[in-house]
Amino acid sequence: MTQPAQSPSGRHPLEIARNVIGLEMEALREMEQALDEQFEEAVALILERPGRVIVTGVGKSGIIGRKISATFASTGTASYFLHAGEGLHGDLGIMHRDDVVLCLSRSGASDELSHLLPVFGKLDVPVIAVTSDADSVLARHSRVVLNLGVTTEACPHGLAPTSSTTAMLVLGDALAIALLEQRGFRPEDYAFLHPAGNLGRRLLIRVEDLMETGEQVAHVNQAATMKEATLKMASKRGICAVLDDGRRVMGVITTGDLNRLIERTADFFPVSVTQVMNPTPKLVEEGTLAFTAYNHMEEHRIIAMPVVDGEKRLKGMVHLHDIMRAGIF
Numbered sequence: 001m002t003q004p005a006q007s008p009s010g011r012h013p014l015e016i017a018r019n020v021i022g023l024e025m026e027a028l029r030e031m032e033q034a035l036d037e038q039f040e041e042a043v044a045l046i047l048e049r050p051g052r053v054i055v056t057g058v059g060k061s062g063i064i065g066r067k068i069s070a071t072f073a074s075t076g077t078a079s080y081f082l083h084a085g086e087g088l089h090g091d092l093g094i095m096h097r098d099d100v101v102l103c104l105s106r107s108g109a110s111d112e113l114s115h116l117l118p119v120f121g122k123l124d125v126p127v128i129a130v131t132s133d134a135d136s137v138l139a140r141h142s143r144v145v146l147n148l149g150v151t152t153e154a155c156p157h158g159l160a161p162t163s164s165t166t167a168m169l170v171l172g173d174a175l176a177i178a179l180l181e182q183r184g185f186r187p188e189d190y191a192f193l194h195p196a197g198n199l200g201r202r203l204l205i206r207v208e209d210l211m212e213t214g215e216q217v218a219h220v221n222q223a224a225t226m227k228e229a230t231l232k233m234a235s236k237r238g239i240c241a242v243l244d245d246g247r248r249v250m251g252v253i254t255t256g257d258l259n260r261l262i263e264r265t266a267d268f269f270p271v272s273v274t275q276v277m278n279p280t281p282k283l284v285e286e287g288t289l290a291f292t293a294y295n296h297m298e299e300h301r302i303i304a305m306p307v308v309d310g311e312k313r314l315k316g317m318v319h320l321h322d323i324m325r326a327g328i329f
Helices: 011-035 037-047 059-074 109-122 163-182 187-191 196-205 227-236 255-264 289-302 320-323
Strands: 053-057 079-083 100-104 129-130 145-146 219-221 237-241 250-256 304-307 316-319
Touching: 011 163, 037 129, 037 187, 053 059, 053 109, 059 079, 059 100, 079 196, 100 109, 100 250, 109 289, 129 163, 219 227, 227 250, 227 255, 237 289, 237 316, 250 255, 250 304, 289 320, 316 320
Parallel strands: 053 079, 053 100, 100 129, 129 145, 219 237
Antiparallel strands: 237 250, 304 316
């Protein structure tokens, strides 16, 4: 394979890449050190406002702002991205007085944001600034200032936003996760907002959504013989639950158990089911995620599990293939 030549600076691409990564990691460390109680004030301000977080910025900061707004929206914080330029030409109509604005600008001096700030003031909408200049116009017109702390871009000419946009992105993630935890946002809530994908299905579908119930489930009383259990297994799906008089699961009989019994016993019909069953079967409680049940079955190399309530009473039977067909993978 042909190797790329050195750049005019005398550095090879791999060296350049490692240098960029190192500089951006250093920028994140600088931001980590620069964060102070203003971050907690930003979180508190967003939580106390009943409206949305309007994220705004221009250029590369605007692109990062779109991602931050999307992350907010998917983790329980209502959000909308407002391009600063479009905001000056009519899009400010989407704002409400109960919103809060998150303004992204490394310099804090972009013309578009400077023209928007007085409008935010007239609407009495508080502004959270994300900037590297705590003395900028943006910072002076903001309720809360989150200092990026970035002093050096990875671009060797200091022109292309690189380290600063990486820091903005990470700071946005930090805000979103802090808000997520403060709101008590659960995996189920995340799944509700992502119903179409595999992840949503993993977090929404529970064993009771897929299990067989009633006459679909092969089960016998603990006083039964293998004749009854065999007939039940032949008409169902190869696994039979053994229940006590209170419908609590005492054990299970699988086709493997039946095959081993046939190999060693010619006349197996009169044999008690309690002599054949596995008395310590793997059970899954109703309410368990189907994805969790699947992992248990894969781990223990079984194809089905009885679904039980808190008292181990049989509620149904969930099968590995049914979980796979549900498309959660």
